[in-house]
Amino acid sequence: MRDDILSLVYSAIEEVDPLTTEGKPIERKPEARLLGGDNGVDSLTFVNLVVAIEEHVHKTFGKSVVLVDEENMVAEEHPFRTIGTMADYVEKVMNKA
Amino acid sequence: MRPGSTILIAGSRQGVGRALAEHYAASGHTVFGLSRGDSDLVHPHYQHIRADVTDEKTLKPAFARVADTGPLHVLIYSAAVVRPGYALLIGSSQAEEMLRTNLLGAFLVSRHALRLMKRGGFGRLIYFSSIAVPLGSAGNVVYGATKAGVEQLAYSLSREFGRDDITFNTIGISTFASPMLDVLTDKAVQEARAALVKPEVVQVDELVGAINFFASHAARQITGQSLYFGGVR
Numbered sequence: 001m002r003d004d005i006l007s008l009v010y011s012a013i014e015e016v017d018p019l020t021t022e023g024k025p026i027e028r029k030p031e032a033r034l035l036g037g038d039n040g041v042d043s044l045t046f047v048n049l050v051v052a053i054e055e056h057v058h059k060t061f062g063k064s065v066v067l068v069d070e071e072n073m074v075a076e077e078h079p080f081r082t083i084g085t086m087a088d089y090v091e092k093v094m095n096k097a
Numbered sequence: 098m099r100p101g102s103t104i105l106i107a108g109s110r111q112g113v114g115r116a117l118a119e120h121y122a123a124s125g126h127t128v129f130g131l132s133r134g135d136s137d138l139v140h141p142h143y144q145h146i147r148a149d150v151t152d153e154k155t156l157k158p159a160f161a162r163v164a165d166t167g168p169l170h171v172l173i174y175s176a177a178v179v180r181p182g183y184a185l186l187i188g189s190s191q192a193e194e195m196l197r198t199n200l201l202g203a204f205l206v207s208r209h210a211l212r213l214m215k216r217g218g219f220g221r222l223i224y225f226s227s228i229a230v231p232l233g234s235a236g237n238v239v240y241g242a243t244k245a246g247v248e249q250l251a252y253s254l255s256r257e258f259g260r261d262d263i264t265f266n267t268i269g270i271s272t273f274a275s276p277m278l279d280v281l282t283d284k285a286v287q288e289a290r291a292a293l294v295k296p297e298v299v300q301v302d303e304l305v306g307a308i309n310f311f312a313s314h315a316a317r318q319i320t321g322q323s324l325y326f327g328g329v330r
Contacts, residue, residue, distance in 0.1 A: 044257070051215040058216075064161035066212070070153070 005094075006030065006087045008060055012052035013083075018045045030084030037081075046080070053090060063097045065090075098312045103127045103169050107150055107206050108176030110136045112275030113225060116301045117173060117308070118143055129163050131206070132176070150176045150202030160209040168217030171312045172210040174203050174224045174247075181285060184238045192239045199243035203250055211254075211263070220263035221312040224251055228271045231329045232292050236285060244269075248323050255321035264320035266311045271327030273299045294328025 010028050018026055018041040026032050026041065033040045034049075041049065050067050057065050067090065073079065079089035098104075104121050108114040109130025115138065122128045122142040129144050130136055136145040148159035163169055178198040180191040203224055214220025226248050228234075229241035251265035258265070271293055272286065290296035307324055310316055 044260075047257075048215070051212055054212060055216040058164060064164045066157060066209075069157075 002087060002091060004060075005090050006083070008056045009053060009083055009087050009090065012049060012056050015052050016045065016048045018049055026083075028083075030082065030087065032083045034082055034086055035080040036078070053086070057090065057094060061094060063094055065093050065097050067093060069093075098124075098126070098309045099170065099314065101126065102171055102312070103129070103163075103167060104171040104173065105129045105131065105163060105169055105210060106173045106175060107131045107202070108174070109138070109145070110134055112175070113270065113273055113304065114173070114175035116275075117175065117304065120301055120305055127166065131159060150206050151197045153205060156205060156209055160213065164213055168219070169210055169213040170217070170219060170221065172207065172214075172220070172222045173308065174206060174222070176202050176206075177225065179237070179240050181236050181240070181282075183236055187239065195239050195243050199240070200246045200250070203247050207250070207254065207265075211258070214263050215261065218262060220258075220261070221316075222251070222254070222263070222265045223308055223311050224248075224265075224267045226267040226269040226323055226325075228269050228289070228293070228325055228327050228329050230269060230323075231325060232289070234289065251323075252321040259320075262317055264311065264317065266316075266320060267323045268304070268307050268311075269323055269325035269327075269329075270299055270304070271295070271325070271329075273304070292329070296327065299326050 013026055020026060020039045021042060022039055035046055054065055054067055057063055079085055104126050106114045106118050106128060109118040110132035118128050118130045118138055122140040126142060128142055129146060131146050131148045131150065133149050146159045146162060148155040176198055178195050180187065180195055207222055210222060224247045227244040229237040230245045230248060234241055248267050251267050255265045272289065
């Protein structure tokens with residue numbers, strides 16, 4: 001399941017094609033930084049990425065999820081820090097949906 | 098408005114929202130209506146969803162239902178509460194009720210709508226403001242402030258989504274025959290009309306004309322704007 005979600009996150013990254021604040025493409029690996037730090041993506045790009053992931057979840061699993069959600073986010077510490085933490089978080093939100 | 102659009106009307110049980118739901122359903126669009134209570138509007142193109150615009154817990158399943166039918170093209174935010182009264186006479190709970198429904202609700206509903214619109218690559222968000230903003234109507238301090246807030250909301254959102262084919266505009270209604278007008282005293286209505294260049298009650302077809310323009314593909318560069326009925330600015 002986690003591998004499926006990781007692939008889904010990679011597909012969303014492929015679609016949005018975000019660049020880091022240093023102007024480089026995001027590496028396709030779980031430990032790659034997404035948000036925060038010196039080499040994450042800018043916040044507007046991140047918005048597009050979140051929407052793309054939500055859309056991929058809907059298309060792939062038929063579930064309508066809201067990732068940036070107070071109720072979900074209070075239970076997690078920095079869920080958007082890396083691709084890996086994002087995938088873990090998506091899985092948890094999907095299981096609750 | 099493109100034929101076969103999917104339109105969500107927040108505050109569709111009565112007043113302006115109800116009239117627009119009837120019009121757009123009859124025009125063949127797919128119309129979703131949101132309100133706290135049930136609706137007696139029955140039409141094959143209309144689906145009513147019970148939800149509180151100020152409560153995320155009810156909005157999430159409501160928008161999941163909309164998402165299941167495909168992209169959302171147009172949001173019309175007409176949910177509003179008006180509790181007229183001079184500043185020193187109005188209760189804080191009444192003020193809070195207006196702030197929550199008119200402003201917080203517009204923000205929360207917009208966020209959900211935007212998720213669906215970003216997916217579809219197209220969106221038109223249209224909010225109702227009021228002539229209370231340019232007129233600064235006495236007796237409508239909080240109501241006017243919430244509507245000014247809605248105009249700012251639309252303007253700021255237009256900045257955040259400037260790169261998308263998504264626009265945000267407001268329509269300031271002067272007077273429209275609805276339960277909201279009924280809560281005003283005759284004197285208050287007369288005073289409001291006296292301040293207008295065009296004091297006639299606004300009709301549904303006039304509102305539809307303004308909405309259809311903002312919702313059109315041709316208006317893709319018109320965003321963050323406020324249009325007022327009645328000749329005020």
